[in-house]
Amino acid sequence: MEQKINYNLEMENLIKDFDGTQTLLLHSCCGPCSTAVITKLKDFFDITLLYYNPCIHPNDEYEKRLNEQIKFIEEINKTLSRKIKIIVPPHEPQTFFDFVQKVDNYETEKEGGARCYACYEQRLEYTSKLANDKGFDYYGTTLSVSPYKRSDWLNEIGLKLQSKSKYLVADFKKKDGYKLSITLSRQYDLYRQNYCGCIYSYNEMKEYEEKNKKTGE
Numbered sequence: 001m002e003q004k005i006n007y008n009l010e011m012e013n014l015i016k017d018f019d020g021t022q023t024l025l026l027h028s029c030c031g032p033c034s035t036a037v038i039t040k041l042k043d044f045f046d047i048t049l050l051y052y053n054p055c056i057h058p059n060d061e062y063e064k065r066l067n068e069q070i071k072f073i074e075e076i077n078k079t080l081s082r083k084i085k086i087i088v089p090p091h092e093p094q095t096f097f098d099f100v101q102k103v104d105n106y107e108t109e110k111e112g113g114a115r116c117y118a119c120y121e122q123r124l125e126y127t128s129k130l131a132n133d134k135g136f137d138y139y140g141t142t143l144s145v146s147p148y149k150r151s152d153w154l155n156e157i158g159l160k161l162q163s164k165s166k167y168l169v170a171d172f173k174k175k176d177g178y179k180l181s182i183t184l185s186r187q188y189d190l191y192r193q194n195y196c197g198c199i200y201s202y203n204e205m206k207e208y209e210e211k212n213k214k215t216g217e
Helices: 007-015 031-041 059-077 093-100 114-134 151-161 177-187 199-215
Strands: 022-027 045-050 085-087 138-141
Touching: 022 031, 022 114, 031 045, 031 059, 031 177, 045 114, 059 085, 093 114, 114 138, 114 151, 138 151
Parallel strands: 022 045, 022 138, 045 085
Antiparallel strands: none
């Protein structure tokens, strides 16, 4: 039987002697997920957050999540001597649709399938390229803090894409990372979304709500 890789342990062994001068471009999927990840990494890296999520639908949801992300960064920066920077590229949802169309039956794929793999790939590909272009030592993502995101896929993609900037292997849900993100989200009074983000997960969420509504009648 193939032994599972403990990506969290690999990361901890890598960064244990880091002094905060190593630069990290950290892709963030949302403010709540970034809370636990930044808390874990802030003493080891000089962090720049990248809010790149073309998948998020609809636009007002994107804006709401972006505002919560900015709100958290502004609040935590009040406590840090080494401030966290943030990069926000233009929101271009069509690029998400163009990217996932390479997946067979992408519109009917359930969450957690090949369409999600492609979504991970798009965001990490962008992050890797930007990290290389700007000379970051490392790049990574907050996505693995969620119990619904596959850390094996994320690390596979990240390692495949690394070149000048190295990929920070991680599984941030380990050691109660997800639980910590919930606690910190409450502490910072952050909005926590009830679906992943794309139009397909949005539709699944709406269908689930409608089904429960009928069941409760």
